[in-house]
Amino acid sequence: MGRRQRTLLRHEHHSPHDYLALSSQGMHVAIMPNGTRLDVLEQRGDGRWRVRVPATWQEGWALSGVRQKQWIVCCLTASQDPEIAFRTPSNNIHCLASTIVSDGGYLRCDLRIIEKPRLPTKEPCELESGDAFAILANGKMGEVLCHGDTVTQQGSPVLQYGQVWQGLGFTCQSNQAGLTCSNAEKHGFFISRTAQRLF
Numbered sequence: 001m002g003r004r005q006r007t008l009l010r011h012e013h014h015s016p017h018d019y020l021a022l023s024s025q026g027m028h029v030a031i032m033p034n035g036t037r038l039d040v041l042e043q044r045g046d047g048r049w050r051v052r053v054p055a056t057w058q059e060g061w062a063l064s065g066v067r068q069k070q071w072i073v074c075c076l077t078a079s080q081d082p083e084i085a086f087r088t089p090s091n092n093i094h095c096l097a098s099t100i101v102s103d104g105g106y107l108r109c110d111l112r113i114i115e116k117p118r119l120p121t122k123e124p125c126e127l128e129s130g131d132a133f134a135i136l137a138n139g140k141m142g143e144v145l146c147h148g149d150t151v152t153q154q155g156s157p158v159l160q161y162g163q164v165w166q167g168l169g170f171t172c173q174s175n176q177a178g179l180t181c182s183n184a185e186k187h188g189f190f191i192s193r194t195a196q197r198l199f
Contacts (some may be wrong), residue, residue: 020071022053024060031127032062033147037098038072056149084167085156092193093179096151097168104137105168107181108151111191119144119196133189133196135181137169142181142189142198 022030032038032053041059042050047066052059064072083098095109111131118130125146132145159165159174166172170188172181178192182199190197 020062022051022058022060022062029060030056030058030148031146033145036149038062053149058148085151085153086159086165086172087153087156088174088179089158089161093191094150094152094156095172095179095181096153097170099168105170105183106134106136107168107170107172107183107188108132108134108145109172109179109181109189109191110151111193111196112152113193114196115194119198121146130196133181133191133198135170135183135188137183138185139183139187140185141187144196144198 020032021028022032030053037054039052039054040049041052043064044050047064048061049064049072050059051062051072062072083096085094085096087094092112093109094112095107097105097107099105109132114131121129121144123146127146127148129144129146132147132150133142134145135142159172159179161174161176164171164173170181170183172179178190178195180188180190182188187199189199
C-alpha cells in the first residue's frame with residue numbers, strides 16, 4: 001500500500017478566513033477553512049476529490065480547482081509533512097506550524113478554554129470561532145479562524161514560560177500572561193484565556 005497523500009487546503013487569495021465546502025451525498029457536511037490539512041482518498045477528472053479531514057475524520061467531496069484556479073495543494077506524503085507542534089505549560093494553548101502552504105509558512109494556535117467576550121471573525125461563521133488564531137508567513141495581521149477542527153495534540157512538546165520558539169519563519173514567546181506569536185514582519189497575535197489581540 002502506498003503512503004498516504006497529505007495535502008493542505010489553499011485558496012486563491014491565500015487568506016486564512018476563506019473556506020471550502022465538504023459535501024457528502026449532495027449535502028454540505030463541513031466547512032474547511034484555509035489551511036486545513038486533508039488526506040486525499042480519490043481524485044476524479046472533473047476536479048472533485050474525495051478527502052478526509054484527519055482532525056475530525058469527516059469524509060466527503062471537495063472541488064479541488066476550476067480551470068486556472070486551484071484550491072487544494074496536492075500532494076505531499078505524510079512522511080514529508082513539514083509541521084511542528086507545541087503547547088504551553090498550562091496545556092490550554094496548542095499550536096501547529098507548517099510549511100505546506102505554497103507561498104510560505106502557516107501558524108495556528110488554539111485555546112482549549114477561553115472566557116468571553118471573544119474576538120469576531122471577519123465574516124459570519126456557522127462553526128466554532130474566537131478560540132483559534134492564525135498567521136501566514138507573509139500575513140499582514142493575525143486572523144481569528146472559523147473552524148470545525150483543532151490542532152490540539154496531547155503529548156506535544158511544552159514551550160515553558162519564559163522560553164521563545166523560532167521556526168518556519170515564526171517566533172512565539174511563552175509567558176504566564178499568555179502566548180505571543182508573530183512572523184518576520186512582526187504581525188501576529190497574543191492569546192490567553194482572558195485576552196486576545198491581533199496585530
